[in-house]
Amino acid sequence: MLQSTLFYSSKKEAPKDSESVSHSLLTRAGYIDQISAGVYAFLPLGLKVLRKIEGIIREEIEKEGGQELLLPALTPKENWQKTGRWDAFDALFKLKGANGKEYALGATHEEIISPLAKKVIFSYKDLPLYLFQIQDKFRNELRAKSGILRTREFLMKDLYSFHSSQEDLDSYYKKQIKSYNRIFSRCGIKKKTYLTLASGGSFSKYSHEFQMETEAGEDTIYVCGKCGIAQNKEIKADKCPECQNSVFIEKKAVEVGNIFKLGDKYSLPFDLKFKDKDGKDKTVLMGCYGIGLGRLMGASVEINNDQKGIIWPEELSPFDIHLIQLNKGSEAKEIYSLLKKKGLDVLYDDRDISAGQKLAEADLIGISKRIIVSEKTLEKKSVEVKERGRDRAILVKIKDLVK
């Protein structure tokens, strides 16, 4: 990609109203643009990062047997009435279609996936089953805030699991905790993310949230000083439910993922049953597992940055390499072609502007690896290679670079 044609414009100034670091940096570097309160456009750079996150999540979920599908955003009122959530779910966006038919924009998809699963699940042989999608969700939050950390429309991975027994649900649930840890590790936030006990487990006592420590977060968690498991303030148990320790560290955090054991909460209203080995009808048990992708992206920026800009973890970097030309010749262009032939995704700064501006923008954008071509490096038939997160740069011979 030639940077001269990339759809973006970097800003020296942060948007007036930006409070969080991620909002400021992502806007300044041209990843996102606010359309209205809690509604954001993802520009080419931002979309590339979102796609990277999507790829990581898809890979980890499929590793544990998840099958991807795509459910509609437009969901009929009747389904929500069956669970009582047409009225109980305050944040539902409701709208009328032809002939006065009413819909909700999908805020979550238990009401859609459960009756769908009923069309396929008949026997214990059809279980377990793991279905997921990565799709836009709509929630009419009374108050959106902190850039892409809390929005009204957001890309979400929602996974639903279907089981024939409690043991099977428990075992898959544990596997998902590990999957989530791998996902957050690859997205560069594992070191600050805590497994957190939270309310809302309709079937089990607690649900689990994955809370990433940041001042930009809106949740308060108490991290157990002994076992490291956290609990959401909303629980406020005196003793750690895991290890009975009573010393906690209070932290502000943002919820980057959550998992629930739904049990029969949604299978009952939709009559989701299966025939067991002995031929008797039993209720399917469900779990659900969510991750907000945009929020995850914002969270990663929230902790992966410095004074100059974003420092993407390698797997989220919008491009593999930021190639920066500081000389007049055609060498950089040739190197660009060679890197592309090698299969690398390269952002090539071919613009005729000052070196300082190019370097400053490169730091702001935060691509994980930077290669500079200049008279200085060419004298040694080399280029300069530098990781965004490190101070040290090394000279690499051009012939070694492309072999």
Place this chain on the structure above:
RNA sequence: CGGGGUAUAGUGUAACGGCUAGCACGAGUCCUUUGGGAGGAUUUAGUCUCGGUUCGAAUCCGAGUACCCCGACCA
């Protein structure tokens, strides 16, 4: 949804009720520059909307709209 605040050019900002609404960045053209947001010349572009007060409104008043913050809410 309760409370508070803000609205001036693409962005960030300045202007006592009174002169042609100023500055920086950006963008366009030309020249010079090119390893840390370059210099000169020149051009471009603005008072959220509607109404009111006033000789005169960016400024005061009212309504609307939008955005931000605090709280509540958040399967």
